Amino acid sequence: MIPFDPAHRKVYYPDDRRFFLWVRLSILIGIAIALGTAVAAAWLQYALRGLPYIPQVPQVEPNNFAGPHGFPLWVRYSHFFNFLFVTMLIRSGLQILYDHPRLYFNDGCTPGTEWIRFTPLRVPRDRLWTAKDDNRYLSPVVGTPGYSHTVGLARVWHFINVHGFILTGVIFISMLFGSEQWRRIVPTSRFVLPQAWSVWVHYATFHLPPEPNGYYGYNALQQIAYFSVVFIFGPLAILTGLAMSPALVNRFPWYARLFGGRQSARSLHFLTMLGFLAFLVVHVTLVVMTGFARNMNHIVLGTDTLGDRGIWLGMLGIGLVVLYWIIAHYLSWNYPRKLQHALKFVTYPMQRLTLNRLNPSQHYREQDISPYFWPNGKLPSHNQHWNELAADHFANYRLKVGGLVERPVELSLQDIEALGLVETITMHHCIQGWTGIAQWGGIPMRKLIELVRPLPQAKTVVFYSYWPSLFGDFYYDTQSLANVLKPECMLATRMNGEPLPLVYGAPLRLRVENQLGYKMVKWIERIEFVTSEKEVGEGEGGANEDHEYFDLLPNI
Ligand SMILES: Nc1nc2c(c(=O)[nH]1)N[C@H]1C(S)=C(S)[C@@H](COP(=O)(O)O)O[C@H]1N2
Numbered sequence: 001m002i003p004f005d006p007a008h009r010k011v012y013y014p015d016d017r018r019f020f021l022w023v024r025l026s027i028l029i030g031i032a033i034a035l036g037t038a039v040a041a042a043w044l045q046y047a048l049r050g051l052p053y054i055p056q057v058p059q060v061e062p063n064n065f066a067g068p069h070g071f072p073l074w075v076r077y078s079h080f081f082n083f084l085f086v087t088m089l090i091r092s093g094l095q096i097l098y099d100h101p102r103l104y105f106n107d108g109c110t111p112g113t114e115w116i117r118f119t120p121l122r123v124p125r126d127r128l129w130t131a132k133d134d135n136r137y138l139s140p141v142v143g144t145p146g147y148s149h150t151v152g153l154a155r156v157w158h159f160i161n162v163h164g165f166i167l168t169g170v171i172f173i174s175m176l177f178g179s180e181q182w183r184r185i186v187p188t189s190r191f192v193l194p195q196a197w198s199v200w201v202h203y204a205t206f207h208l209p210p211e212p213n214g215y216y217g218y219n220a221l222q223q224i225a226y227f228s229v230v231f232i233f234g235p236l237a238i239l240t241g242l243a244m245s246p247a248l249v250n251r252f253p254w255y256a257r258l259f260g261g262r263q264s265a266r267s268l269h270f271l272t273m274l275g276f277l278a279f280l281v282v283h284v285t286l287v288v289m290t291g292f293a294r295n296m297n298h299i300v301l302g303t304d305t306l307g308d309r310g311i312w313l314g315m316l317g318i319g320l321v322v323l324y325w326i327i328a329h330y331l332s333w334n335y336p337r338k339l340q341h342a343l344k345f346v347t348y349p350m351q352r353l354t355l356n357r358l359n360p361s362q363h364y365r366e367q368d369i370s371p372y373f374w375p376n377g378k379l380p381s382h383n384q385h386w387n388e389l390a391a392d393h394f395a396n397y398r399l400k401v402g403g404l405v406e407r408p409v410e411l412s413l414q415d416i417e418a419l420g421l422v423e424t425i426t427m428h429h430c431i432q433g434w435t436g437i438a439q440w441g442g443i444p445m446r447k448l449i450e451l452v453r454p455l456p457q458a459k460t461v462v463f464y465s466y467w468p469s470l471f472g473d474f475y476y477d478t479q480s481l482a483n484v485l486k487p488e489c490m491l492a493t494r495m496n497g498e499p500l501p502l503v504y505g506a507p508l509r510l511r512v513e514n515q516l517g518y519k520m521v522k523w524i525e526r527i528e529f530v531t532s533e534k535e536v537g538e539g540e541g542g543a544n545e546d547h548e549y550f551d552l553l554p555n556i
């Protein structure tokens, strides 16, 4: 247990740390029916006709076996690194999931419509319940970095490790097709399905099918399982992961629809993870049951021998993976700032070349507007000045715009709207994982920039809020001048055709559609043009970047 001071303890180690899992009944019934049918069919066949015949794999003579066999060095290393990266992706992924512990198939994330939930709490409707209130604690034994409100660092591990995962996959698949090894896992025989069924009948009725020596070949079900993991789960995890990028989805909304929507993509991403986990459990069980020492020698040493060296070296490998989890936990809690910067180093060059260049262009229709929209951030209701302004509907509000500009201004809400009110219907992506579609009315940031004329050295725009963030400092965030000049970046005064509600940021909030929600400051008090985000706060680019290690450039 990390020694937290009381303020941090409240955030990272809350009193309510209960584990809870709820799954929609219809989904449980669906799974039970599907599994039950497959098992029942197997038993029926066994009862009526006995165990189906599975052709013996020809007894292999190692010296004259013609097909691809054995486990070359690259297979063994890919196997190890894949295990290392996948487990870290699962651990950090669970931590991200626990920041919004509900999964949906609708993009509005309406409470009560989730199909699975990892929180015992129902969303109260009689008081303000923000998405951050809904966050759950995850034990560091299961998640990286563990505890609660650690999505910033969880993303660091997720996005750094995904590079390793993809690289391993690319090397493995290239080598697979660069050699004859692909024949081992790509089903080419038309008998593979019926044979896989026969193997299933064996397993489902608690029989072991005649076991081929894995050094030379696999049984049909095994081949299909390996094929699925490599060619279906892997790519699906990557593609559904991409479907959660605000920059990508706001440029190409059809991409998320390929998966049935943005939340459906998030659900599929989770289900793919379950697929990997289920595979892992079955795979390890069968490795142990069908000749543990020999199987371990295959994959660890690359030999078809019977000694126990493979077991010991394999255990050492697993130990290294666990050590990696422990080191990740240690680094997260001792060098979080360094990790945050490491992510910049790893992902920003690519983001700048690709995702960050995409111009938001969403065209949702009015009927797409979400019936519910999760609020986030605490209302500035303890700020006397804001309260007074709110009391007469912000008639006395003056937005102050200054810093490195030729013409500092103070603008009332009418002045702002007079710059040319426009409306867009867009999808909001919160770092926690939830989304919502709403119509926003306001003025493009471009208009304000034309009015105040930033000096040439002004490269960054700072938005200050009336109210503190999670740890008590004032909420602010920054944008590059280049990004606020993109289409659909606006200062919003209206939501869904009404003046901006208090909860959603009245009198004024930012909308930047190609990035995550925390960049969109609500309850804006003033705007300042500066040379760099380094001059403000702790210099990371915003309150969340300073204190929660979120990224400066969240296109993903
Ligand atoms: N001032 C301020 N602005 C803020 C926040 C906050 O805590 N304080 N939270 C941010 C986050 S994390 C999100 S997701 C969006 C939520 O906007 P919504 O309440 O309209 O959904 O506001 C952003 N702007």
Ligand SMILES: [Mo]
Binding pocket: 376, 429, 430, 431, 432, 516, 517, 518
């Ligand atoms: Mo957010």
